[in-house]
Ligand SMILES: Nc1nc2c(ncn2[C@@H]2O[C@H](COP(=O)(O)OP(=O)(O)O)[C@@H](O)[C@H]2O)c(=O)[nH]1
């Protein structure tokens with residue numbers, strides 16, 4: 001497939017951008033009736049140049065009017081090359097500077113400068129304007145870039161411009177496909193018979209027909225019914241292509257410019273993002289914390305308050321760590337560049353790089369936050385991933401969750417996690433689920449402390465329930481907690497018995513007096529066999545008062561010496577086994593028995609006979625048929 005390169009125009013109003021695009025491509029990008037009537041560009045326009053086998057050059061024509069810089073920003077977010085247009089008769093003007101600053105802030109790497117309307121000026125004048133432009137682009141990404149003089153009216157210089165664009169387009173590196181696909185929406189419309197269509201530049205990854213997608217930040221779910229790139233239906237769109245998506249299952253009204261199409265369940269909508277803030281050297285005034293700004297990322301514009309993290313005031317030309325509290329949710333990924341404009345007057349004052357889209361909610365802990373951001377900004381890819389796993393804490397992080405928070409695609413992230421696991425810097429909870437060793441150590445300390453506290457408070461209990469321990473250890477995720485317990489058992493630190501766990505070193509120790517009481521109670525039940533005493537009676541005969549809530553009675557039940565058959569009715573475990581054997585033997589002989597047979601067999605009253613039969617039913621030894629019992633499975 002031919003390479004696609006997106007070129008964005010930039011420059012002051014009336015400098016001939018739209019005329020130039022039309023002269024180059026034959027396409028009039030001013031489509032709106034109002035644009036036609038007023039002769040100015042209000043919103044974005046789209047055109048393309050196809051010259052096989054050369055790259056397909058897609059052009060986004062932006063408005064130059066200062067009132068529509070917002071639309072210009074939505075258009076240049078995804079471009080590869082900037083074409084800065086300066087009218088030879090007017091020279092450098094305010095939006096020439098502002099658009100250049102915006103392209104620089106967005107880290108657009110390459111482009112060219114076009115001096116238009118050369119038919120209107122003399123040679124000498126053109127030379128003066130060229131000098132101005134040289135001074136303007138000095139120190140920017142356009143320093144040393146190709147510079148062409150053209151006239152859209154006479155056609156002079158157009159073929160040279162086409163050739164220059166083509167040469168430049170050849171140098172644009174293909175975008176990475178190992179990234180979460182994202183398409184910041186710049187237009188939404190309906191096509192009769194097809195429904196909702198959105199367009200934008202696919203900034204990363206690939207999207208295919210039938211993909212399940214979501215429109216973020218609202219999370220509206222949809223399926224891709226069709227895809228087009230510059231007018232042709234395609235089965236798949238790749239990073240860098242201007243793409244139209246026909247969305248199935250979405251109302252036109254549910255989607256707007258600024259929203260982002262991504263695969264279902266991949267992106268994060270956040271009202272808080274952290275990053276760097278670079279104030280332009282010619283920003284009109286310093287920025288203080290709580291300053292209200294317009295935050296532009298992708299095709300969206302969202303109001304936000306700046307919180308400076310390591311300085312009280314940011315001077316023009318300086319850079320600082322900043323948190324942005326957004327007035328509506330934003331969808332971005334770390335590494336995205338953004339532009340900031342002042343609330344009033346509306347001028348571009350700076351921009352920066354997003355470092356964290358799901359930042360820790362630290363309060364008054366700016367130094368820790370600044371250190372965290374410094375790691376995300378300058379750390380190696382491994383350090384960045386480790387830092388994110390550290391920050392999710394005891395719940396651990398799943399690969400799918402991490403993907404929406406790191407500047408790496410799925411393949412790269414998998415590789416990084418594998419390396420971190422091999423180095424012991426990240427632990428595995430389960431498939432594609434990770435935990436930081438610090439979180440594991442913290443959870444381990446909490447769990448051991450909770451167990452010790454429990455043993456101190458309940459010296460006669462052999463152990464505590466796993467669930468109670470999990471809750472007392474801070475309510476860690478069940479899977480994370482189970483992994484920890486397994487590790488502790490393997491190490492021999494913790495022992496478990498069915499759903500009860502204890503410190504391996506824990507032993508129930510009775511005083512001589514307690515031992516005497518326990519022995520006596522046990523003897524009472526053993527001797528009484530099939531006609532056991534009530535708990536109160538047994539305790540009374542051992543010289544203590546109380547019922548089955550007494551700690552020594554519970555000790556016998558938990559130690560499974562005594563078995564509860566129904567409320568207030570306990571049997572000694574050995575006695576129950578004997579009873580069961582006798583009943584089974586009788587059933588083998590008679591095939592079926594009733595309560596009367598049990599009474600005779602064991603010499604007991606109905607008070608015991610009925611609960612015992614029900615207990616044997618519950619133990620799945622017998623089955624009831626009418627008033628009779630038969631052996632289960634017989
Ligand atoms: N003489 C001359 N006029 C031009 C040329 N290019 C554009 N214009 C005129 O300049 C005005 C503004 O052009 P337009 O393309 O709308 O500028 P934009 O606002 O930068 O898009 C229009 O009246 C055009 O006809 C040119 O190369 N020569």
Ligand SMILES: [Mg+2]
Nearest residue numbers: 017018040041
């Ligand atoms: Mg225009």
